[in-house]
Amino acid sequence: MPHEIKQQRPDLLLSQAWIHLMLAQVAEIITIIERVESLLNEDSTEPALLSEINFFQGVVCYFQNEGVRSVEFFTKATELDFKISFVALRAQVEYWTCVALHLNGEKETAIRRLHEGIRSKSSQEGMFLSRLVFGLCFIHLLDGECIEAFQEGLRLRELSGSNKLAFAETWGLYVQGNASFQMLDLDAARNLFGLVLENRYIANHRAAVDAMAGLAISCQLLSKPDEADETIRLAQEHAQWTKDPIHLEMVHSCQARLALLRGDLDSASRWQRSLRKTPGNPIMLFFLEIPAITECRVLIAMGSDAGLKEAVERLEDLRQNSKAWRNTCQVMEIMVLQTLAVYRQRRLDESLDLLEQAVAIAEPTGLVRPFVELGAPMADLLNRLIKKNVAVDFIGKLLAAFSDKQTGPPSLPSLPISPSPHLPIPKSPRPQPLVEPLTNRELDILDLLVQRLQNKEIADKLFISTETVKTHLNNIYQKLGVTSRRQAVEKAKKL
Numbered sequence: 407m408p409h410e411i412k413q414q415r416p417d418l419l420l421s422q423a424w425i426h427l428m429l430a431q432v433a434e435i436i437t438i439i440e441r442v443e444s445l446l447n448e449d450s451t452e453p454a455l456l457s458e459i460n461f462f463q464g465v466v467c468y469f470q471n472e473g474v475r476s477v478e479f480f481t482k483a484t485e486l487d488f489k490i491s492f493v494a495l496r497a498q499v500e501y502w503t504c505v506a507l508h509l510n511g512e513k514e515t516a517i518r519r520l521h522e523g524i525r526s527k528s529s530q531e532g533m534f535l536s537r538l539v540f541g542l543c544f545i546h547l548l549d550g551e552c553i554e555a556f557q558e559g560l561r562l563r564e565l566s567g568s569n570k571l572a573f574a575e576t577w578g579l580y581v582q583g584n585a586s587f588q589m590l591d592l593d594a595a596r597n598l599f600g601l602v603l604e605n606r607y608i609a610n611h612r613a614a615v616d617a618m619a620g621l622a623i624s625c626q627l628l629s630k631p632d633e634a635d636e637t638i639r640l641a642q643e644h645a646q647w648t649k650d651p652i653h654l655e656m657v658h659s660c661q662a663r664l665a666l667l668r669g670d671l672d673s674a675s676r677w678q679r680s681l682r683k684t685p686g687n688p689i690m691l692f693f694l695e696i697p698a699i700t701e702c703r704v705l706i707a708m709g710s711d712a713g714l715k716e717a718v719e720r721l722e723d724l725r726q727n728s729k730a731w732r733n734t735c736q737v738m739e740i741m742v743l744q745t746l747a748v749y750r751q752r753r754l755d756e757s758l759d760l761l762e763q764a765v766a767i768a769e770p771t772g773l774v775r776p777f778v779e780l781g782a783p784m785a786d787l788l789n790r791l792i793k794k795n796v797a798v799d800f801i802g803k804l805l806a807a808f809s810d811k812q813t814g815p816p817s818l819p820s821l822p823i824s825p826s827p828h829l830p831i832p833k834s835p836r837p838q839p840l841v842e843p844l845t846n847r848e849l850d851i852l853d854l855l856v857q858r859l860q861n862k863e864i865a866d867k868l869f870i871s872t873e874t875v876k877t878h879l880n881n882i883y884q885k886l887g888v889t890s891r892r893q894a895v896e897k898a899k900k901l
Contacts, residue, residue, distance in 0.1 A: 416442045416455060423462050429650070430612060430689065432469045435462055457486040461499055468502065469689060471730055473509035480506060497537040504541045508548065509732060516545060532569025539565060540574065543581040547692035550735040552772035556585035556871060576602055576609035580617050584692060587620045588735070590774040590807050591870040593877065595624045603637070606644055612693065615645055615653045619660040619695035626667050627779070634664060655682070659697035666707055667779070678704040687727040690736050698724060699739060706747045717747045738767050742776045746783060754790075761787050762796055769800045778807050803867070806850070844885055851878050852898045855891055 412418045419438050426434040439462050446455070464479030480503040483495075500523055507516035523538045539562045546555035559581030566575035583598030599621035606614040618641035625634035638661055645653035662677035678701055690696050698720070705717035721744045728736040741764040749757035765788075768777070777784050785808045788801050844852065847868075854864045861879075865872045883889060886897045 413441065414445070416445050420455075420458055420462070427462070427465060428610070432466060432689075436466055439463060439466070453486045454492065457483045457499075458492075458495060460486065461495060461502070464499075464506065465502060468506050468509065471509070473506050476506040477503060477510065493533060497534040500534075501537040501541045504538075505544055508545050511732065513545065513549070513732075517542065520545075529568070532565060532571055533574075536562060536566055536569070536571050536574040540577055540581075543577070544692070547581060547584060548731075548733050548735060550588070550738055550767070550771040550773050552585040552589045556582050556589075559585065572605070572608050573610070576605050577613065579605070580609065580613045583617055583620060584694060585772075586871065586874075587624060587694065588775050589772045589870065590778055591874050592624045592628050594871050594874050595620060596628065599624065603640065606640075611648045611650065611653060612656075615641055615648070615656050616693045616695055618644065619656060619663075622660055622664060623667070623694075623779075626664055631668070638664070655697050656695045659700040660695050662704055663695070663700050666703055671707055674704045675708055678708075687724060690724075690728065690731075690733065692733075692735050696736070699736075699743070702743055702747070706743065706750060709750055711751075714747055714751050718744065718751070721747060734767065734771070735773070738764060738771075738773050739776045741767070742780065742784070745787060746780055749783065749787060757787065758790055758794070761791060762794075765791065765797050765801065769797055774804060774807050777804050781808075784808075844882065848878050848882050848885070851875065852882055852894065855879075856895050856898055 407418065412422065419442050423435050423438045426432075426438070439459060442459060446459075460479045460483035464476045464483065467473075467476035467479060480499050483499050484503075500519075504516040504520050507513075507519070520538050520541045524535060527535050527538070529535075539558055542558040543555055543562060546552075546558060559578045561578075562581065563575055563578035566572070566578055579598050579601045583595050583602060586592075586594035586598060599617045602609055602614060602617035603621060606618070609617070618637055622634040622637040622641065625631070625637060638657065641657045641660070642654070645657045658677055659681075662674040665671070665673040665677070681697065681701055688696060688698050690699075702717040702721050702724075705713040705720075721740050725737055725740045725744065728740060741760055745757050745761040745764060748760060764777075768774070777788065785805060788804055792798055792801050792805075850868060851864055854867060859867070861872045861875045864875050868875075879891075879894075882894055886894055888894050888897055
């Protein structure tokens with residue numbers, strides 16, 4: 407429609423605001439709401455329209471980290487038209503109210519309110535229910551609660567599938583993929599992100615690009631570089647299709663991250679030098695590819711005094727911003743990188759203090775990948791913490807994950823830290839009299855089978871999903887030529 411027509415019609419302007427909300431274009435929403443307010447007389451405007459305006463004002467306040475004002479606007483939106491006939495608006499108001507409560511430090515209230523809302527709705531109210539379940543996904547991802555996020559992502563998929571809500575279903579896939587990636591269940595992440603890729607034109611644009619970034623990193627960590635490169639090609643194609651420069655920046659950032667994992671510091675540093683600097687802190691939420699964080703990865707890998715100083719300062723700024731957002735998953739990511747940056751500045755004690763804090767945050771959440779992606783230097787530091795008798799069981803699991811994946815940037819030089827003879831060292835492949843050898847992960851699962859652990863117990867110990875345990879068990883049975891757990895245990899004892 408002609409621009410001049412839209413500028414005179416509040417209803418058309420608000421329709422545009424909904425589109426900008428889908429695209430997370432907050433600045434455009436601010437401009438629209440200011441224009442709408444200039445056209446209206448509050449005394450003569452329908453309550454439903456005022457309710458919609460207050461909703462968008464609440465969203466803007468949320469993204470400006472003004473949680474209290476955000477809740478006030480959402481409350482006013484509900485009070486203006488308590489019946490709100492527009493179902494999508496009712497659902498969005500309730501969802502955003504709860505995530506704003508989380509921002510205010512009222513997580514328990516938010517979670518309880520979402521669960522009560524879910525219980526009060528019938529299964530036929532799928533659109534409303536999907537927003538409430540996604541609210542749980544959103545909060546659990548922000549808090550780094552991977553297992554809870556994975557479970558709610560599954561619930562969102564099941565609900566969306568039965569109600570034919572394709573857009574919400576792709577969010578469920580993304581949530582499960584994100585949680586699996588963070589728990590280092592890379593096979594599950596690869597499968598789930600692959601499904602988002604297949605449905606990328608239905609999905610939220612940023613989630614689709616982020617899923618492809620997560621898929622590319624997963625493939626690289628699984629030693630599938632060709633698949634990682636093809637994923638990046640598709641991600642770049644999709645980012646160009648969205649016409650949003652932020653998405654293209656995410657793809658280029660992911661390419662630099664892949665370069666680091668491959669030891670290609672030249673390519674990564676070229677990207678860092680070409681990066682467009684933007685003032686302020688980015689909206690990070692729970693997304694996996696954040697160019698500002700990847701830039702710090704590259705600066706740390708380059709290792710110059712000036713670069714390390716810049717990385718330390720930038721990471722601290724990002725950490726404080728993430729803490730203000732109550733964004734635990736990004737705080738964790740940032741602190742692990744801070745640990746490495748400070749370590750490379752030869753401040754070992756400070757580095758270990760930071761790492762101890764990061765481990766304390768990660769232990770109850772299931773976050774593993776942020777440590778393992780950093781490779782051997784991080785493993786050295788974790789070994790140092792074990793020597794101090796810090797979180798021995800959890801760090802032992804982290805070190806096992808290092809040896810299982812053999813990840814990290816091979817060209818990243820580390821300072822001379824000699825491992826203690828009393829500390830665990832990466833496992834070498836065990837000799838096996840099998841035609842097709844078992845992988846390290848399959849051997850771990852077989853060891854736990856011998857201990858008579860059930861699937862859920864195995865999943866909890868290895869930070870993977872029960873579905874992945876089942877997949878590994880099927881592979882084990884096939885390689886051992888058996889058909890049951892008992893037979894597998896008997897065969898294992900003979901190996």
